[in-house]
Amino acid sequence: MAERRREVHPPPLRRRISARLIPIWRRTNPFLTDYKVCMAFESLGENCEFGLVQRHFGAEPLGLLRFSGVAVHHLIDALDHDFEGVGRPDQTEVHLNTHGTEYFSVDARYGFSSHSMVFAEDATPAEAAARIERRARFLRQKMLEDLRSAPKIYVYQSGDDPPRADMSSLLAALRRHGPNRLLWVKPNPDAALHGAVTLLEDGLMLGHLDRPGKVGEDWAPSHTVWMRLLRRALKLSDRERAARLGL
Amino acid sequence: MTQAEIYRRLAEIFEDVFLRDDIVLKPHTSAADIAGWDSLKQIDIISTAQERFGVTFTTRDLDGLTCVGDLVRAIARRI
Numbered sequence: 185m186a187e188r189r190r191e192v193h194p195p196p197l198r199r200r201i202s203a204r205l206i207p208i209w210r211r212t213n214p215f216l217t218d219y220k221v222c223m224a225f226e227s228l229g230e231n232c233e234f235g236l237v238q239r240h241f242g243a244e245p246l247g248l249l250r251f252s253g254v255a256v257h258h259l260i261d262a263l264d265h266d267f268e269g270v271g272r273p274d275q276t277e278v279h280l281n282t283h284g285t286e287y288f289s290v291d292a293r294y295g296f297s298s299h300s301m302v303f304a305e306d307a308t309p310a311e312a313a314a315r316i317e318r319r320a321r322f323l324r325q326k327m328l329e330d331l332r333s334a335p336k337i338y339v340y341q342s343g344d345d346p347p348r349a350d351m352s353s354l355l356a357a358l359r360r361h362g363p364n365r366l367l368w369v370k371p372n373p374d375a376a377l378h379g380a381v382t383l384l385e386d387g388l389m390l391g392h393l394d395r396p397g398k399v400g401e402d403w404a405p406s407h408t409v410w411m412r413l414l415r416r417a418l419k420l421s422d423r424e425r426a427a428r429l430g431l
Numbered sequence: 432m433t434q435a436e437i438y439r440r441l442a443e444i445f446e447d448v449f450l451r452d453d454i455v456l457k458p459h460t461s462a463a464d465i466a467g468w469d470s471l472k473q474i475d476i477i478s479t480a481q482e483r484f485g486v487t488f489t490t491r492d493l494d495g496l497t498c499v500g501d502l503v504r505a506i507a508r509r510i
Contacts, residue, residue, distance in 0.1 A: 244470035246477075246493065301471045306450060315475060322478035329490050 219243050221414050225367065226336040228354075229254040232299070233397035234339050234369070237410045248323035252298040256340070256350045262294040263357035266328060269293055271321030278313040280304055287312040289320070331361035337421055341369045343396050348384070355388045365389070365425075367417045369410075371396050379412030381420055389417050432510055437484075437503050444483065448475045458500030476502075486510060 222243035227234040227250045235250040248267070249259075262270070269275040270291055277290045278300075287300045287307070300319075302312045330336060338358060340351070351368045358364035365387045372378065372392035382390045391413035397405035438456055445454045445465075449472070454465060462468040473496075480502070481487060486509035496502055 244473070246470055246474055250470075301469075318478045318482065319471070319474045322474060322481060325487070326490060326493070333490070335490070 216415070216418075218411055221411065221418060224336060224418055225339050225414060226250075226330065228259060228338050228340045228366075229296075230256065230259075230340065230342055231398075233403065233405050234341050234410075236397070236403050237405045237407060240405070240407050241411070246323065246326060248320070248327045249296065252296045254294070254296045256342075256346050256354055258295045259340075260350075260353055260357045262296075263331075263354075263360065267294070267324045270296075270324040271317045271319070273313070273317055276313065276317050276320065278309065278316055280309075287316065289316045291320075328361070331358065331364065334362040334364045337365045337367050337417060339367045339369060341397075343370075343398070345370065351388060352385065355385075359387065363387075365421050367391055367414075369393055369413065379409045379416070381413050381416040383420055383424060386424070389420060391417060432507070434503055434507065437506050438499075440483065441480065441499070441503065441506075444476060444479045448472055448479065456499050458498065458503070460499040461497060480506060484510060 218241040222238040222241045223245055225234070225238075226245060226247050227238075229249045229252050231253050232251045235247070238245065238250075248270070254262075270293075275292050277292055278287055279290075280286070281288055285304055287302045287304070287309070288297060289300055290297045298316075300312065300316050302315055307315065340354060351366065355364070355366045358366060367381070367389045368384075369391040370393060372394075374392070375394070377392040378394040380392050382392070384390050393413070394406050394409050397403055442454065442456050445456060446452050449465065449467060462473070477488060477493065477496075484506050486506060488505060488509065492505045492509075496505065
């Protein structure tokens with residue numbers, strides 16, 4: 185009798201809270217589409233590789249740094265100063281690429297260099313600058329809002345090998361804004377680890393790629409390995425978050 | 432501001448962003464219907480709409496946008 189009464193009672197409080205922590209689409213759909221997996225992450229640079237991986241899987245999230253090149257110490261500086269001045273005309277340099285076809289922009293304070301996909305045949309330099317600055321102001325506002333609410337896992341992909349301490353500093357800068365998580369992705373020569381994700385510390389994961397995404401002058405990311413590690417990072421992150429809260 | 436007025440002003444924004452004057456906006460018009468409507472064009476549309484309508488969208492507004500009708504409703508909510 186006592187057993188039957190327990191069955192009809194609502195689930196224990198811990199279980200109910202735990203269930204609310206995991207977005208419904210992750211709990212109820214074990215066959216997450218690649219698109220949704222990609223949309224759960226946001227690129228912080230240092231280059232375009234992850235933005236191109238998202239595009240490959242049909243995901244086109246709006247992100248300030250999605251197609252930007254940025255060094256980690258500049259990124260930390262920008263986070264520490266709330267990306268102050270990004271999109272202001274006096275802080276934004278706009279120039280044509282070496283072929284004279286596409287406008288590029290550089291943030292003079294933080295050193296972000298970005299593709300604009302605004303082409304010389306479509307816009308004068310003044311028109312291009314106005315459009316690029318407007319975009320940057322909008323994306324800065326969105327970035328700050330996302331940093332506070334922390335809906336996504338940030339991805340920092342590095343071709344070279346920044347020290348682990350830099351990634352801890354980057355995570356600390358992200359967490360100054362909200363309960364953010366960071367996935368650091370880099371190539372690893374150990375084939376057994378390709379596609380794997382290691383939890384380095386609370387909120388900081390390391391994803392292991394098989395190779396850099398740039399082959400010669402062209403981008404050719406390792407899409408299958410990327411998708412494997414993104415899925416593992418999502419799973420690991422949910423488990424870690426629940427454990428941190430003692431659930 | 433009426434929905435018709437929002438559509439009219441939004442059509443001007445689309446003309447400026449896509450450099451075309453033959454785009455007809457309907458509630459169900461989406462990126463699949465207009466060539467070149469990618470994520471950067473989406474940023475141009477939204478950021479220009481923010482400035483011209485004097486509104487600020489939240490991330491939740493933006494994540495819910497799938498067609499022009501959604502954008503019109505988001506603007507109407509924020510005006």
